[in-house]
Amino acid sequence: MIFLMDNNGFKGRDIISIRDFSKKDLLYLLSIAKRMEQSPDTSLLNNKIASLLFFEPSTRTRLSFDSAFKKLGGKTIGFAQAEVTSVKKGETLWDTIKMVEQYSDVIIMRHYIEGAARLAAEAASIPVLNAGDGANQHPTQTLLDLYTILKEKGTLEGLNIGFLGDLKYGRTVHSLAIALSHFNAKMFFISPKALSMPKDYLDELKGKNIKFTEAEDVAEVSKQLDVLYVTRIQKERFADALEYEKYKNAYKLDKSLLKISKKDLIIMHPLPRVGEINPELDDTKNAVYFRQAGNGIPVRQALLALVLGKIK
Amino acid sequence: MKQAIKKELKVPAIKEGTVIDHIPSRVTFKVMRILDLKEFEHPISVALNLKSKSMGHKGIIKVGSRFLTEDEVNKIAILAPNATVNIIKGYGVKEKINVQLPDKVINIIKCSNPNCITNQEKVKTHFSIINKAPLKVICRHCERVMEESDITLI
Structure with a gap:
């Protein structure tokens, strides 16, 4: 099948933005992630080297990529902060990438400047x-979010998805909403008015005939939800500390939520959380956020194996 | 003697050169800037707030002995998507071009996001047009969506 021979066009491809993925791409990738999870091949990336270039600190994402690559038999090189690199000496990102590509087979990069990934590509x-x-953008987060929903609910089609918290600045929410627009999701945006979903994204969803509702209180919509995606109110996004104080405790979910929700509601969170989910929810079958973080491994393995042409 | 209704010319005619018509008045000087005429020695006429049936008010620029590059026409299309560019030879219109917005605009628009890589390193900007009227463009690098009022040219 041509479909398999060309590995769905993934070989050699850059993974920069969730907008670059068609519905077919997403489903193919998720099927490979499932294969990675069920029957991992520990020698698939033997003799391959990944450069992990983290110009901005990140624990979860860096360790997850590092682990994903090594579990498939590959080796990693790189750095975890820009201070140790020649960027400090004034080297451009362009030149850094031109140098690093001589040393490795794939580049995994986090950068504090928007658009840096596209430039690197x-x-x-x-x-x-x-x-x-x-x-x-943070496309691998969105892909692992999709994988989690698919695994937990058995489908991505036609679900009622609630997004709660900082919807104005939360990039995970923006990307996931765009990705779910391929699957006819109905969306519920729950946030304080000052942190609501940006108009550009709402316009984009309208253009795709996606139904959505905005609310300030989760109780208004909780009975309808299949998935509740919770995000942290991000302190670093507020220029004014007083403004942050006003919103930091806007949502505190606890077990009382489960009384006004569907029995099979799943609660997701990209983590880290601060106070928005009470740990008393952790032991319930509804809480999937730790499993969600674990799903980063098979999803990143699938991406790496695909772009390196190791999946036939 | 034939009775002709003589239209008064608001801007003097030119023998050879380019007439850019149907420019929204408010962007006429921005269009002038695209043409980079600081050192130019041939006649230039500019008129603003002229009455127009289709637009209400419009601007016109006439530049003697000067023809536009494709790049300049594309830039004009971003600021004035309904403009017409007339190529004048021997006091007559030799060719009339309705400017057209290209789907992609390379190295013409400056990204309005100060934290975009294109404002940090010397690289070409790359925008896609996502809506023609009203104009909306998206930066290929940082994915910032910009409306007409946010747009400045490089």
Whole structure:
């Protein structure tokens, strides 16, 4: 089948933005992630080297990529903060990438500047995976979110998905909403008015005939939800500390939520959480956020194996 | 003697050159800037707030002995998507071009996001047009969506 021979067009491809994925791409990738989870091949990436370029600190994403690559038999090189690199000496990102591509087979990069990942992909002849570029994109987070929903609910089609918290600045919410627009989801945006979903995204959803509702209180919509995706109110996004104080405790979910929700509601969170989910929910069958973080491994393995042409 | 209704010319005619018509008045000077005429020695006429049936008010620029590059026409299309570019030879219109917005605009628009990589390193900007009227563009690098009022040219 041509479909299998060309590995669905993934070989050599850069993974920069969720907008670059068609519905077919997403479903194919998720099927490979499932294969990675069920029958991992510990020698698949033997003799392959990944460069992990983390210009901005990140624990979860960096360790997850590092672990994913090594579990498939590959080796990793790189750095975890820009202070140790020649960027400090004034080297451009373009030049850094031109140098690094000589040393490795794939580049995994997090950068504090928006658009840095796309630029790196333009500079590099080897695949570049975006592990977060400023406030812009973090596509592997979105892909693992989709994988989690698919695994937990058995489908991505036609679900009622609630997004709660900081919807104005939360890039995970923006990307997941765009990705779910391929699957005819009905969306519920729950936030204080000042942190509501940006108009550009709402316009984009309208253009795709996606139904959505906005609310301030989760109780208004909880009975309808299949999935509740909770995000942290991000302190670092507020210029004014007083403003942050006003909103930081806007939502505190606890077991009382389960009394006004569907029995099979799943609660997701990209983590870290601060106070928005009471740990008393952790032991319930509804809480899937720790499993969600674990799903980063098979999803990243699938991406890496695909772009390196190791899945036939 | 034939009775002709003589229209008064608001801007003097030119023998050879380019007339850019149907420019929204408010962007006429921005269009002037695209043409980069600071050192230019041939006649230039500019008129603003002229009455127009289709637009209400419009601007016109006439530049003697000067023809536009494709790049300049594309830039004009971003600021004035309904403009017409007339190529004048021997006091007559030799060719009339309705400017057209391209789907992609390379190295013409400056990204309005100060934290976009294109404002940090020397690289070409790359925008896709996501809506023609009203104009909306998206930066290929940082994915910032910009409306007409946010747009400045490089």
